[in-house]
Amino acid sequence: MSKKSSLKVEELERSRLKVLRKIAWDIDSPNLGTMYDAIGRLASLDTSRLLLPKAMDLLSSKDRNVKQAAYTVAGKNIHGDYVNEFFLELKEMNPVEREQILQGIEEMFTNTGGPISIIEQKNWIKNLETLGREHQPVVFGLMIGLGKPGKSWVRKQIRENIKNITLGAVPKISMFPSRERKQLINILCDGASKQRRDLLPYICGVVDGSTYKYLAAFMRKSEWQERVEIAGAVSSSGIRSSSGLVMELVADTNWQVKQALLENLNIKKSKISVLLIILSHLVGESHARVRAQAERTLLILGTETCMDSTLEEQQTRLEKKFRTQLLKAAQANKDVDASWLGIEREQSDPMMDILKRITTEESIENQEIDTSDDPEGVSLSDFVKDEKQKSKGEVESISEEDKSSLLSALLGAKESSIKEESTPTIENISQIELDPTIPASSRFILILQSTSEEIGKDVPLELLQAKGIAAGLTDEEFFNALSELEEQGIIYRSSKGTVSYVDIEL
Numbered sequence: 001m002s003k004k005s006s007l008k009v010e011e012l013e014r015s016r017l018k019v020l021r022k023i024a025w026d027i028d029s030p031n032l033g034t035m036y037d038a039i040g041r042l043a044s045l046d047t048s049r050l051l052l053p054k055a056m057d058l059l060s061s062k063d064r065n066v067k068q069a070a071y072t073v074a075g076k077n078i079h080g081d082y083v084n085e086f087f088l089e090l091k092e093m094n095p096v097e098r099e100q101i102l103q104g105i106e107e108m109f110t111n112t113g114g115p116i117s118i119i120e121q122k123n124w125i126k127n128l129e130t131l132g133r134e135h136q137p138v139v140f141g142l143m144i145g146l147g148k149p150g151k152s153w154v155r156k157q158i159r160e161n162i163k164n165i166t167l168g169a170v171p172k173i174s175m176f177p178s179r180e181r182k183q184l185i186n187i188l189c190d191g192a193s194k195q196r197r198d199l200l201p202y203i204c205g206v207v208d209g210s211t212y213k214y215l216a217a218f219m220r221k222s223e224w225q226e227r228v229e230i231a232g233a234v235s236s237s238g239i240r241s242s243s244g245l246v247m248e249l250v251a252d253t254n255w256q257v258k259q260a261l262l263e264n265l266n267i268k269k270s271k272i273s274v275l276l277i278i279l280s281h282l283v284g285e286s287h288a289r290v291r292a293q294a295e296r297t298l299l300i301l302g303t304e305t306c307m308d309s310t311l312e313e314q315q316t317r318l319e320k321k322f323r324t325q326l327l328k329a330a331q332a333n334k335d336v337d338a339s340w341l342g343i344e345r346e347q348s349d350p351m352m353d354i355l356k357r358i359t360t361e362e363s364i365e366n367q368e369i370d371t372s373d374d375p376e377g378v379s380l381s382d383f384v385k386d387e388k389q390k391s392k393g394e395v396e397s398i399s400e401e402d403k404s405s406l407l408s409a410l411l412g413a414k415e416s417s418i419k420e421e422s423t424p425t426i427e428n429i430s431q432i433e434l435d436p437t438i439p440a441s442s443r444f445i446l447i448l449q450s451t452s453e454e455i456g457k458d459v460p461l462e463l464l465q466a467k468g469i470a471a472g473l474t475d476e477e478f479f480n481a482l483s484e485l486e487e488q489g490i491i492y493r494s495s496k497g498t499v500s501y502v503d504i505e506l
Helices: 004-025 031-045 048-060 065-076 081-090 094-110 118-128 135-146 147-160 167-175 180-194 197-204 212-218 224-238 245-250 256-264 272-282 288-301 311-332 350-374 382-422 431-435 441-455 461-468 476-489
Strands: 491-495 498-501
Touching: 004 031, 004 048, 004 118, 031 048, 031 065, 031 147, 048 065, 048 081, 048 461, 065 081, 065 094, 065 147, 065 167, 065 491, 094 135, 118 135, 135 147, 147 476, 167 180, 167 197, 180 212, 197 212, 197 224, 212 224, 212 245, 224 245, 245 256, 256 272, 256 288, 256 311, 272 288, 272 311, 288 311, 382 461, 441 476, 461 498, 476 491
Parallel strands: none
Antiparallel strands: 491 498
16 A cells, blocks of 8 residues: 555544544533534434444433434444443333334344344344333344344244234234245244234235245134135235135135135236136126126236236137126126227216206107197096086085084094093992091091081081991091191081081082
C-alpha cells in the first residue's frame, strides 16, 4: 500500500470518528434540542455499533424519547454479553413498547440476517424464551434468523407445547425456508388435528400447492365447516393432483364443500387434466348450485390458461368433452366471454327493456281510450240486469225502514236474557240469619229487614230483640250491633222504642 493511500484511509477514519465523537458529546448536552438531534443522528448512522456502549447506558434514561432511540440502536447492534443486559432492561418496558422494539429487531434480521455463531444464536434463544406468550408471533419470526437452533426451537414448541401456540404465531411459519416450512406445517397439522382444531383456518392460510396435502389430518371426524375451509385452501393453492385429499373433497356429501372447491379455484396454478377430471364429476352433481358453478368453471377455463397448457389446447379439449355444458353456461353467465365457442348471445340492454316497457304501457292506455268511445250493443240480458238491480235496491230500502225496530227487538231480547243469567240465587234469609259465621251486625240487619217486611218500617225494639235471640244473637251481641249501626247512621232508634233501617226500601 502506498503512502498516499494510507493517508487517505487515516483521514477517512478521522473524519468518521469526528462525527461519532460529536454525537457522543451532544448526547450529554444539557440542551434538549442538541441532545434529541444527536440521538436522531445516532439512530440513522451506519456505524452506530461503535457507540453501542453509549446506547446501552441510555437504556435506563428517564426521557422516553431518548430511551426509545437507545433501544432502537442497541437492538440492531447488540452482541455477546450485551444481549443479556439488553433483555434485562427490555423486560422493564411495557408490552406495547417491547413489541415495537422486537419488531424492529425482526426487521433487521430479515434485511441483514441474524448472528452466525451458534453460541450467539443459542444465547439469543435463551433470552427470547423468557418473554411472555403475547410476544410469541414476533419470537417465531426472530427464530427464522437464528439458524438451525431457532428452527429446532420452533419445532419443539409445536410438538411439545401446541396448546400454547397462539393464533398469530401460525402465519410466521410460512416465512421459514421451504424445507423447514414443510416439516413445520406437517407437524403442526398432525398436532392441531388432535388438540387444537381452532388453528385450522390459520393453517389453511399458510399452506401452498406442496403442503395442502397435510390438511388431510383434519378430515377425520371433521365438521362440514372445517371441510369447507380445507376445500378453499386446496383450490386456492392450485390443484395439481386428482388423488387423495382432492377426490375426498369432490366426493364429500355436503354441497357447500364442493362449492368452496370451485369458487376458490386458482386456475393458473392448476393442471388442466386434473381440473377436467374433477369437473367431469361435478357437472353431474345433483345440487343445482354446484352443477351451475362447475359449468361456469368450464366456461372460464376457455379464457384462462392453466400452468401446463395453452389456451387453444384447453378450448379444444373443453369443446370436445363438455360442449353441451358450455352452451348452457354461456347463456347463464353473460359476464364470462364465450366468443371462443362460436356463438352469439343476446346482449341485454337496459334502455331497450325500459323502452319496451314504456311502449307496452302506452299501447294499453290507447286501447282503453279507444274502447271507451266504441258503441256497445244492447241485449235482453241488460234489461234483466237492470230489473235485478232495481229489486235489490227495493230490498235495501225496506231493510233500512225496519232496521230500527229490528235492532230494538234484538236488544230487548238480549237484555232480558242477560238479566235472567245475571240474577243470582239468594239463599233463604232465615238460613243466613242462623249462620254463626256471619258477623252479628250483618245478622242484625237481616233480621231487621225481614221483620220490616212483615210489620212495616218501624219495628219495636222488643220484637227485634226476641227475633235476634231466636236467630242465635246474645243480648250483648244484639245491643253492640245496635249501637254500632246506629253510630254509622245505618239504622235509626226513635224515642218511641222502635228501630228502622233508613237505607232500606219497603
